[in-house]
Amino acid sequence: MTDPAITKPGSDPVVVAIDGPAGSGKSSVSKQVARRLGYGYLDTGAAYRALAWHALERGIDTSDAASVLDVSGDFDYAISLDPDAYWVRVAQTDVTDAIREPRVSEAVSGVARVPAVRESVNVLFRALVAGSGRRGVVVEGRDITTVVAPDAPVRILLTAAPEIRAARRSAEVTTQDAAAVAAALHQRDASDSAVVDFLTAAPGVEVVDSTHLDFDQTVDAVLGVIQTALGAPAVDSLQTGA
DSSP: OOOGSSSEEEEEEEEEEOOTTTSHHHHHHHHHHHHTTTTOOOOOTTHHHHHHHHHHHHOTTTTTHHHHHHGGGGGGGEEOOOOTSOOOOEEEEEOGGGGSSHHHHHHHOOOOOOOOHHHHHHHHHHHHHSSSSEEEEEEEEESSIIIIIITSSEEEEEEHHHHHHHHHHHHHHOOSSSHHHHHHHHHHHHHHTTTTSSSOOOOOOOOETTTTHHHHHHHHHHHHHHHHHHHHOOOGSOOOOO
């Protein structure tokens, strides 16, 4: 069982906020950390991807902010917070896999840069966490530590050298060659950096640089930050989760 010391007293879920650029391992590391702690897992990037998918399905030009804002009005979005049963839906359509398609990846920055969209989606994120029924939720994305959950008791910037991030992303994506994946990642960084600063830790945010760490070491490093922040017992006493 999860040690009770990892949970902050009170009815509100403990929020572990994790920011980081594409290819930094945010999703896979955050999922495993959530499993280890018995927490929920919220992939905030999935909302922007799902909205981009929704816009593309409607034939919307995602570079047109007014059109994106208009199509967001009937965006019926749902996501699982269970790290072991992850799904994303738009209305009755399961888009868990579809939102990872290259065409969606190319369109998502146009959706994410619309301020009104970000504001409404951030409200949605906070509502999902508050109504999760979980003791805690690991929330990962781009501006989680500064905008979505600036008061979270644990705030982490997970990063890695650009070439390492590109190599990792290339290993995940089998439908494109390494050069194309690297180019897409750098383009995504450039586009998103115009909206949020996800490469510099804000005051009070702990940096975990995974450039020279493997997956398990990165998970342990993140758990170590959480342990220190929440006064939890040794990581070894936490549930290993399966």
